[in-house]
Amino acid sequence: MQMRWLLVLGCLLITACSNPGDETSQTPSSTPPQVASKTESPEATPAPEEKKTEPPKEEAKPEPKQEEAKPEPKQEEAKPEPKQEEAKPEPKQEEPKPEVTDATPAEQIKTIIAEYSKAQGSLMTEARKMPGNEGRDFYFANLPKLQQKCGADLNAVVAANADDPANFDAIMWITMNMAGSDTGTKAMDTLFEKYIENEQMVKLCAVMAQGRMPVKNPVAKFEQLIEKSPHDAVKASATMALAKTVKDETRAEELYESLIANYGDLRSQMTRGKTFKEAADNALFQLKYLSIGKIAPDIEGEDLDGVAFKLSDYRGKVVVLDFWGDW
Amino acid sequence: MYPHERSLVQKLADKPFAIIGVNSDRDLEKIRETTKQKNISWRSFWNGPQGTGGPISTRWGVTGWPTIYIIDAEGKIRYKNARGPKMDEALTELLAEMGHEVDLTKHEDPGEAPKDDAKPNP
Structure with missing residues (x-):
């Protein structure tokens, strides 16, 4: 098992920096994107809600969660990931310089996030050398420190450059990576107070819709976005996220129907490039026919030897239906 | 997955239980071979040559x-x-x-099928 979480984490890192709209990354047959950490703004990829990997044991860590929905590589297929160059500890001669810099706030924010990614990569490299679950424990014990440092650095830049538009990226990073902590909660409050009209709030909807970010009352957040955002993409994404979040099935159905009626042709990161109609139709099918408690739709097909059979042939038995692939 | 599933198949052999796969590999020949090698004894639908984009997984909204x-x-x-x-x-x-x-509560993996060339020591 020990390889598995590392692979998942590896995927997280990769996802964090891969194109969020890249649907092919959802399928296991696609080529994994290359080395993760040095690219620009990490964006979380929305994930199929049904995908759940084991959460870290001790505490909920928002950051890995938001991306953990990648198809997991099979254990059997475990392969080492490409090593990250940055992971090698380089002898540093220079002491960290004081913050006097010519870099714009946007550049500073980018650098801080890139440094975090690099440190996270190193931490993972180190963790992977450890036997059994030690590496996993080590990783999750140390990750919050990196997040806290990054969050503090970002907040310092934000504080020093009030109202700089780039602050949004910093606050968004903190919100998504440090949810559940005081720092994260404060950042989320700031987002909703100052940036609720920002079009990039789509990103937050996509991540929150997975339901694994420890946020109090996500329903209220989505409702606020629907009400206050001037952007259709945000309104539609928040509606979709709300539909996925509400417990009431009838309400969810209404929300999906309203998406189809109002934003049917629109595409966004939330729907991974599909139209909202396609995404909502899919969600409605799942809700109506594939929810817990529903009779499973029958499958008629052929087995690997070409012999026709049906799922309903197995009525009367407990069935584990496993969508699998050997890759 | 495989070790756990193999173990379930073995432990629940006399119970009303089945594992049914929906295999999304594109190459049918190759996956047939794999199921032999890895002792995947349970039955699978084949999702077709489109792999993960095949009809069964699409209908079931499977994206992972x-x-x-x-x-x-x-x-x-x-x-x-x-x-x-x-x-x-x-x-x-x-x-x-x-x-x-x-x-x-306990699983023992019956293991993969022995390879043809794996002969016991004399």
């Missing part, structure tokens, strides 16, 4: 692999993506509903 549904004897979906110990708990519960007591 593996995705697992656990279905009871009446054909009702009871669990989604319950894996490992959670799958064991789910199966124990559903079989108990049918009056079958099972103990799935």
Whole structure:
């Protein structure tokens, strides 16, 4: 098992920096994107809600969660990931310089996030050398420190450059990576107070819709976005996220129907490039026919030897239906 | 997955239980070979040459692999993506509903099929 979480984490890192709209990354047959950490703004990829990997044991860590929905590589297929160059500890001669810099706030924010990614990569490299679950424990014990440092650095830049538009990226990073902590909660409050009209709030909807970010009352957040955002993409994404979040099935159905009626042709990161109609139709099918408690739709097909059979042939038995692939 | 599934197939051989796969590999020949090598004895639908874009997974809205549904004897979906110990708990519960007591707390993997050239030492 020990390889598995590392692979998942590896995927997280990769996802964090891969194109969020890249649907092919959802399928296991696609080529994994290359080395993760040095690219620009990490964006979380929305994930199929049904995908759940084991959460870290001790505490909920928002950051890995938001991306953990990648198809997991099979254990059997475990392969080492490409090593990250940055992971090698380089002898540093220079002491960290004081913050006097010519870099714009946007550049500073980018650098801080890139440094975090690099440190996270190193931490993972180190963790992977450890036997059994030690590496996993080590990783999750140390990750919050990196997040806290990054969050503090970002907040310092934000504080020093009030109202700089780039602050949004910093606050968004903190919100998504440090949810559940005081720092994260404060950042989320700031987002909703100052940036609720920002079009990039789509990103937050996509991540929150997975339901694994420890946020109090996500329903209220989505409702606020629907009400206050001037952007259709945000309104539609928040509606979709709300539909996925509400417990009431009838309400969810209404929300999906309203998406189809109002934003049917629109595409966004939330729907991974599909139209909202396609995404909502899919969600409605799942809700109506594939929810817990529903009779499973029958499958008629052929087995690997070409012999026709049906799922309903197995009525009367407990069935584990496993969508699998050997890759 | 395979070791756990192989173990379930073995432990629940005499119970009303089945693993049904929906295989999304594109290359049918290759996956046939794999199932032999890895001792994947349970039956699978083939999702077709489009692989993960095939008709069954599309209809079921599957976007991540593996995705697992656990279905009871009446054909009702009871669990989604319950894996490992959670799958064991789910199966124990559903079989108990049918009056079958099972103990799935320990798993021994019956292992992959021996390769042809793996001969015992003289």
